[in-house]
Structures are given as structure tokens and as C-alpha cells.
Amino acid sequence: xxxxxxxxDRAASVLNxxxxxxxxxxxxxxxxxxxxxxxxxxxxxxxxVRDLPxxxxxxxxxxxxxxxxxxxxxxAEFGEPVRVVNVFSGxxxxxxxxVPASMESINIFGGTELDLxxxxxxxxxxxxxxxxxxxxxxxxxxxxxxxxxxxWALLGGREIPPDTDESADPDAPVxxxxxxxxxxxxxxxxxxxxxxxxxxxxxxxxx
Numbered sequence: 001x002x003x004x005x006x007x008x009d010r011a012a013s014v015l016n017x018x019x020x021x022x023x024x025x026x027x028x029x030x031x032x033x034x035x036x037x038x039x040x041x042x043x044x045x046x047x048x049v050r051d052l053p054x055x056x057x058x059x060x061x062x063x064x065x066x067x068x069x070x071x072x073x074x075x076a077e078f079g080e081p082v083r084v085v086n087v088f089s090g091x092x093x094x095x096x097x098x099v100p101a102s103m104e105s106i107n108i109f110g111g112t113e114l115d116l117x118x119x120x121x122x123x124x125x126x127x128x129x130x131x132x133x134x135x136x137x138x139x140x141x142x143x144x145x146x147x148x149x150x151x152w153a154l155l156g157g158r159e160i161p162p163d164t165d166e167s168a169d170p171d172a173p174v175x176x177x178x179x180x181x182x183x184x185x186x187x188x189x190x191x192x193x194x195x196x197x198x199x200x201x202x203x204x205x206x207x
Contacts, residue, residue, distance in 0.1 A: 001174050002041055005098040009037045009082040011045045011055075016050040016085040020106070026089075081127075082182030086135065094140075096120065102127045107135030107184065115140040116175070117193045125174045132156065132184030139175070139188045146172045156181030161190040 013034055019029040032048045039045045049055040081102035084091050087110055094115035101122040105112045107130070111199060116126070121184060130137045130151065141147060144166035158181060166172060167190070175189065 003039060003045065006100065007042070007045070008036055008039060009098075009100055011039075011049050013083045014049045014052055014055050016060075016083050017054060019087075020085050020164070021053075023052060026087075032092055041196045075083075075105070081129065084112060086112060086134055093119075098122075099126055101125070103129070105130045105137050105179075109133075110135045112137040113140075114138070117142045117191065121173060124171075125176065127176045128176070130177065130179040130181070130186050132179070132181040132186055134183045135186040136181070136187070140179070141175055141188060141190050143167065143190055144172050145175055145190070147175045147177065147190075149177045149186075149188075151177060151179045151181070151186065152179040154183075156184045159187040161188060164190065200201065 015024065015029055015032050015036065018024045018025070024032070035048055036045060039048070068173070081104045082100040083104045083106065083107045087108045090111045090113070091105075092113045094113070096118050098120045099116060099122060103126075105114075105128060112130070114128070114137070128137075128139065141161075143164050146163060146167040146169075147160050149160045151158060160177075177186065179186070
């Protein structure tokens with residue numbers, strides 16, 4: 001059975017948990033993670049995670065949800081948050097990528113960069129819990145996305161942009177950020193989409 005981005009994210013979460021517990025070395029974690037995101041079928045993923053705690057439940061949940069989800073439905077709306085762990089390393093997601101409904105980003109001497117402008121959102125609301133210890137996370141959102149921050153900082157910083165006319169609309173998509181920063185930073189930037197910027201530049205050149 002061919003797999004989705006949500007299935008790859010669930011397998012990656014198992015690898016990240018195992019790495020955080022010390023069950024995988026940095027090289028093993030990196031090699032398996034690359035293989036997970038290159039996988040095309042369920043059979044490709046199973047050998048990469050079957051020797052790790054939580055793998056059986058994650059794979060069973062993935063198969064059950066795929067079987068019970070109507071075509072075109074969003075698998076990412078179910079299950080536990082997708083976890084991304086960076087220890088002396090970094091993660092970057094940009095362009096057209098599928099955003100899980102709930103994500104947990106742990107950055108210890110590391111960082112995460114997420115660009116939601118051209119991403120495929122799971123629904124009206126996305127939740128990201130970020131834990132940054134001597135690390136950071138930077139999130140870029142489109143002009144119409146409303147941002148709510150309920151996290152806190154200790155000897156660190158949190159930066160949230162003010163609303164625009166678009167993001168203040170009651171029907172605007174919502175990003176809820178929570179978690180904590182200790183000697184680290186969390187920032188959300190609001191930017192126009194690159195395609196829109198390119199269109200504007202072309203119009204100016206045509207004048």
C-alpha cells in the first residue's frame with residue numbers, strides 16, 4: 001500500500017522518540033529518517049522502525065486510519081502530535097509540504113524553520129508546541145493567518161507579529177503556538193507568498 005506524508009511523519013516521530021531516548025545514534029537516526037522520507041510503501045517503512053518502541057501502534061494506527069478515511073480526507077487530523085527533535089541539528093520545511101494538525105518541535109542546541117505560506121494545511125487550525133533550550137524555532141506564516149501564542153520564556157524570547165486586516169477576519173486560519181523557551185527563542189514572521197511577490201514584480205516590469 002502506498003503511503004502519505006502523514007504516514008511518513010508518524011514513522012519519523014517514532015525515530016525521533018527513539019533518538020531522544022538514546023536508542024539510536026545520530027548517524028542511525030539520520031540514515032533511517034532519510035529512508036523514511038524516501039519510502040513509497042508501507043513495506044518500505046516497517047523495517048526502519050519495527051525494532052523501536054511505539055512502532056507497532058504507530059503503524060497499526062496509520063493503516064487503520066487510511067482504511068477508514070474517505071478519499072481526499074486528511075489523515076493528519078487524527079493521532080498524536082508529530083514530533084520533530086533537533087539536538088545539535090536542524091529541521092527545515094518549506095514550499096508545498098503537508099502540515100500536521102498538531103506538531104511538537106523540540107530544539108536543544110538546534111533549530112527548526114517552518115514556512116507555512118505554500119504548505120497544505122489540515123484544516124482551519126494548526127497547533128505547534130515548541131520547546132527550545134539553547135535553540136530556537138522560526139515560523140513564517142501568510143498574511144491571512146491569525147497567530148495565538150500561549151507559551152512562556154525564561155531568559156529567552158518570543159516574538160509574534162501583530163494582526164493584519166486579513167488575519168483579523170473571524171474566518172482566518174489560526175496558528176496556535178505553545179511551549180517554552182529557555183535561553184532560546186521562538187519567532188513568527190508574517191510574509192507575503194513568494195508567488196504573489198513574483199507576480200507583483202512582473203507587473204512592475206511590464207509598466
